[in-house]
Amino acid sequence: MRARGLAKAPDAPLATIAKINGAQKLAALDARGAALGLRPGMNLPDARAMHPALVCADADPAAEAETLAHIADWCRRFTPLAALDAPDGIMLDVSGAAHLFGGEASLQADVEARLRAQGFFARAALASTPDAAFALARYGGEREGRILPATLDAAALARRLGDLPLAALGLDPATLKALAEAGLRRVSDILMRPRAPIAARCRPELYARLDGLLGLAKTPISPRFEAPAFMAERRFLDGIVRREDIEASILSLARDLSKLLARHGEGARRLEVSLFRVDGAVMRFEAGASRPLREPGVIARLFRERFEAASKANDGEAFDAGYGFDVIRLAALEVERRDEEEADCFDIGNRQGVQASLKAADLADLIDRLGARLGVRRVTRLAFHATHAPEFAVTAAPAAQYADKGHHIKPAAMARRAAFADEAGLLPARPIRLLPRPEPIEAIAGVPDGPPLRFRWRRVLHEVAAFEGPERIAPEWWRRDESALTRDYFRAEDTEGRRFWVFREGLFVSETARPRWFMHGLFA
Amino acid sequence: MSLEHFQAKPPLRVKKMRRDEEPEAFSENAFDGKSERLAILRQKIACADEIPFPRISIGGLDRMLRGGLRGGALHEIAPGGAGDGAAACGFALALAARFTAAAPAGRSAIVWIVEDFAAIEGGAPYGPGLALHGLDPATLILVHAASAKDALWAMEEALKCRGVAAVIGEIWSLEKIYDLTAARRLALAAQSGGGSALMLAAGMAGGADRLASCAHTRFEVSAHRGGAARGSPKGSPQNAAPPPGLPLPSLACWSIRIVKARGGEGGVSIALLWDHEEGCFRDAFPLHLIADAGDRPGHPADARARPRQSA
Numbered sequence: 001m002r003a004r005g006l007a008k009a010p011d012a013p014l015a016t017i018a019k020i021n022g023a024q025k026l027a028a029l030d031a032r033g034a035a036l037g038l039r040p041g042m043n044l045p046d047a048r049a050m051h052p053a054l055v056c057a058d059a060d061p062a063a064e065a066e067t068l069a070h071i072a073d074w075c076r077r078f079t080p081l082a083a084l085d086a087p088d089g090i091m092l093d094v095s096g097a098a099h100l101f102g103g104e105a106s107l108q109a110d111v112e113a114r115l116r117a118q119g120f121f122a123r124a125a126l127a128s129t130p131d132a133a134f135a136l137a138r139y140g141g142e143r144e145g146r147i148l149p150a151t152l153d154a155a156a157l158a159r160r161l162g163d164l165p166l167a168a169l170g171l172d173p174a175t176l177k178a179l180a181e182a183g184l185r186r187v188s189d190i191l192m193r194p195r196a197p198i199a200a201r202c203r204p205e206l207y208a209r210l211d212g213l214l215g216l217a218k219t220p221i222s223p224r225f226e227a228p229a230f231m232a233e234r235r236f237l238d239g240i241v242r243r244e245d246i247e248a249s250i251l252s253l254a255r256d257l258s259k260l261l262a263r264h265g266e267g268a269r270r271l272e273v274s275l276f277r278v279d280g281a282v283m284r285f286e287a288g289a290s291r292p293l294r295e296p297g298v299i300a301r302l303f304r305e306r307f308e309a310a311s312k313a314n315d316g317e318a319f320d321a322g323y324g325f326d327v328i329r330l331a332a333l334e335v336e337r338r339d340e341e342e343a344d345c346f347d348i349g350n351r352q353g354v355q356a357s358l359k360a361a362d363l364a365d366l367i368d369r370l371g372a373r374l375g376v377r378r379v380t381r382l383a384f385h386a387t388h389a390p391e392f393a394v395t396a397a398p399a400a401q402y403a404d405k406g407h408h409i410k411p412a413a414m415a416r417r418a419a420f421a422d423e424a425g426l427l428p429a430r431p432i433r434l435l436p437r438p439e440p441i442e443a444i445a446g447v448p449d450g451p452p453l454r455f456r457w458r459r460v461l462h463e464v465a466a467f468e469g470p471e472r473i474a475p476e477w478w479r480r481d482e483s484a485l486t487r488d489y490f491r492a493e494d495t496e497g498r499r500f501w502v503f504r505e506g507l508f509v510s511e512t513a514r515p516r517w518f519m520h521g522l523f524a
Numbered sequence: 525m526s527l528e529h530f531q532a533k534p535p536l537r538v539k540k541m542r543r544d545e546e547p548e549a550f551s552e553n554a555f556d557g558k559s560e561r562l563a564i565l566r567q568k569i570a571c572a573d574e575i576p577f578p579r580i581s582i583g584g585l586d587r588m589l590r591g592g593l594r595g596g597a598l599h600e601i602a603p604g605g606a607g608d609g610a611a612a613c614g615f616a617l618a619l620a621a622r623f624t625a626a627a628p629a630g631r632s633a634i635v636w637i638v639e640d641f642a643a644i645e646g647g648a649p650y651g652p653g654l655a656l657h658g659l660d661p662a663t664l665i666l667v668h669a670a671s672a673k674d675a676l677w678a679m680e681e682a683l684k685c686r687g688v689a690a691v692i693g694e695i696w697s698l699e700k701i702y703d704l705t706a707a708r709r710l711a712l713a714a715q716s717g718g719g720s721a722l723m724l725a726a727g728m729a730g731g732a733d734r735l736a737s738c739a740h741t742r743f744e745v746s747a748h749r750g751g752a753a754r755g756s757p758k759g760s761p762q763n764a765a766p767p768p769g770l771p772l773p774s775l776a777c778w779s780i781r782i783v784k785a786r787g788g789e790g791g792v793s794i795a796l797l798w799d800h801e802e803g804c805f806r807d808a809f810p811l812h813l814i815a816d817a818g819d820r821p822g823h824p825a826d827a828r829a830r831p832r833q834s835a
Contacts (some may be wrong), residue, residue, distance in 0.1 A: 038630075045729070073721055076547050081640060134727055212746035249570075275788075276572070277759070295563065328717065354566070355629070355630050356629055356630035357630075358566060358630075359630040359631055359686050359687035360630070360687060362685050362686045362687045363633050363665075363685055363687030363688065365685075366635075366681060366682060366685040366687070366688070367665065369681055369683070370667055370678055370681060373674075373677070373678075374667065374668075374669060374670070374674055374678065378667060378668040378669070378670075379665065379666075379667050379668075380665070380666045380667075381661075381662075381663045381664065381665060381666070382651035382654075382664060382666070384651060384652070384661070390650075390652075392653050393651070394650065394651030394652060396666060396668075399665050417613070426772060426773070426774065426775075427773040427774060427776065428653060428656035428657060428776075428800055429656060430650060430652040430656050431610075431647075431650055431653045432610065432613060432614055432617065432649065432650060432653040432654055432657050433610055433613065433647030433648065433649060433650055433653070434646060434647050434648055434650035434653070435647045435648075436643070436647070436648060460606075460607065464770070465749065465770070465771075466770060466771045466772055466773040466774075467770055467772070467773065468772050468773055469639045478637040491773055492773070493749070493773040495749065495777075496607070496747055496749065497611075497746075497747035497749035497777060498608070498610070498611070498747040498752060499610070499747070499776075521647060521650060522610035522646070522647055522655070523610060523614070523653075523776065524612065524613065524614020524615070524617065524618070524657055524798065
């Protein structure tokens with residue numbers, strides 16, 4: 001329940017109100033309001049009549065959902081598997097994690113205490129199934145009662161959970177009302193009766209939830225983020241604030257992670273650092289690697305670049321450390337098989353090959369570093385496409401994805417080169433630079449399809465001294481772009497030796513009455 | 525080398541104590557140290573027998589540069605006039621192609637860093653044209669930098685990498701940011717990494733004399749009117765035969781002035797052709813008529829040096 005934001009009357013009970021069926025009703029209450037006997041769902045005038053000091057705020061479901069998501073992310077400090085249980089719950093899968101926090105009871109106390117320190121009132125419950133945890137967290141009574149040992153047998157479970165009200169099953173209000181009218185109020189009321197008659201009269205959720213509650217059926221949870229393949233983390237008593245300290249602990253985490261990875265024969269392709277701030281904020285930084293990575297130094301370097309990029313975007317501060325971070329986690333989100341190549345390292349005969357592979361690895365690391373700092377899409381390789389339209393013949397593909405298969409691009413480009421090989425001693429058929437979009441020029445040319453004799457581009461007049469063309473490139477009919485016209489490309493050299501790639505758009509008479517001229521590229 | 529820098533130092537320790545942690549978890553075990561030592565050894569082996577700085581030949585300029593352009597150093601290229609950006613770029617690419625050809629096995633990548641504004645102003649690098657110009661597109665990595673500062677940083681990083689033969693930095697707003705320190709950093713990175721740095725001052729047309737840095741060589745490149753092409757326009761429609769008086773454009777041709785050459789002659793201007801098919805420079809003037817005489821050695825620089833020694 002959210003009870004922050006209004007500081008005007010610190011001792012008054014606080015409630016959020018929502019408009020339901022045209023009436024203003026209490027949506028949620030803080031602990032003080034609940035102690036005074038107010039209940040969610042009450043009409044606001046009734047509540048005001050009982051306690052005139054009640055402070056109200058409009059319920060904001062979007063903001064509440066956002067806060068809940070933030071809390072869920074923060075809860076990933078306890079386990080990577082944290083799921084939202086809207087509107088007011090968070091489900092954590094702590095299988096095998098509780099002992100890290102000194103057992104289930106102290107984990108429960110830790111969660112509650114830390115959330116209270118952030119200003120949230122929370123009730124934590126532990127059980128073997130999500131449904132049981134849901135029920136206990138809301139109706140489980142005192143703290144000790146909200147932990148369900150995994151060792152209980154079916155009869156003991158039924159005894160233990162039988163006293164819970166049916167609302168603990170998370171059913172919709174209509175079903176609950178119908179059951180209450182039939183005199184069924186507690187879980188045991190249903191458990192002691194034969195299943196078939198009730199199941200025939202109720203919605204199937206009733207028994208699905210009941211089976212989940214008793215551990216007869218497994219209900220899945222859907223975590224917000226998948227669990228990483230490998231991870232390493234450090235916990236600190238006091239928050240650490242300085243960036244140098246954080247980078248140093250990332251390096252030491254990278255050492256731990258690389259040991260893990262080496263033991264499994266894997267390398268990381270996608271890495272993530274999560275910084276958990278003392279006051280509950282979580283910051284995540286992700287970095288990609290174009291080869292399976294295991295070197296601690298390289299991993300630490302990648303994140304240093306990511307911090308550097310973040311600090312540039314945020315006016316010199318990579319992250320708002322506030323009172324410091326008390327958990328730092330390094331996770332390998334994606335891994336790939338990487339076999340040891342140490343064996344052939346000292347093989348003198350194969351030194352050339354070893355050197356080449358080391359240089360290739362060095363280059364892959366460079367691409368990752370540049371990508372981490374400048375953005376992955378800014379570090380590119382050329383990808384060629386089989387089309388005659390000059391603009392689409394080549395695209396820039398992120399180098400990180402092409403690093404290991406860069407040589408597959410080569411044949412297409414070389415084929416193009418071969419296609420123009422008959423022009424010995426001539427200027428190449430394609431310019432080295434292409435303007436982002438063709439720029440209109442004023443050209444004087446012979447009709448109907450003569451070469452340009454002189455033209456003006458960017459206010460400078462160029463006199464054509466040599467030319468080659470036209471190379472006619474028709475629009476691709478399968479693209480169905482009606483406005484596209486045939487282009488006649490010319491390679492033109494002006495009197496000062498500058499070389500341009502210009503084209504005339506549209507065939508005279510058959511396509512257009514006044515063909516226009518454009519500048520499209522520059523030759524070396 | 526950055527990797528060594530990380531691994532040679534003893535592992536950094538975090539001062540603060542951590543909760544629930546086994547005491548030996550942080551101590552280095554044998555496995556950790558071994559792999560790091562192995563990595564250092566492998567790096568040493570990798571660069572053991574590499575020729576450090578190959579020199580490349582750029583035609584008639586070799587004589588002025590005392591035997592060709594040195595690799596593993598910083599070279600600056602500025603366009604001679606406002607319209608010569610593409611010429612300067614073409615020259616830088618030609619140098620990069622030569623450096624790649626001269627580099628030892630495995631060191632083949634060309635990193636071309638383009639500031640965004642330079643790409644808007646002068647056009648984006650165009651793959652098919654680059655392939656025809658003599659660069660292997662598979663070895664090219666294009667980096668788009670948002671600012672001159674980013675571009676300088678990326679250049680320095682790329683130069684430290686052992687897999688890179690040449691780094692071209694095309695920076696438009698160079699004048700504000702490129703001082704002696706920045707140039708020195710690039711030169712040192714080039715020296716330690718072994719790749720060659722080609723700084724293309726795209727926005728400083730005619731400003732080569734204003735540049736002051738520790739660069740090894742500085743060129744000013746202008747477009748030059750080439751001779752008529754040898755070939756005939758095959759495959760072009762017959763109605764587009766060139767009118768009399770207008771020849772075909774020939775190979776890329778530049779007029780190159782050496783503004784600065786460490787240990788060489790500056791202030792010399794020469795016209796060069798770039799033969800994109802052979803991947804070599806040729807003199808635009810028919811000097812080969814003299815050079816072709818049978819008893820002359822192939823390299824002009826040697827030709828000059830030898831008689832002096834014997835005399």
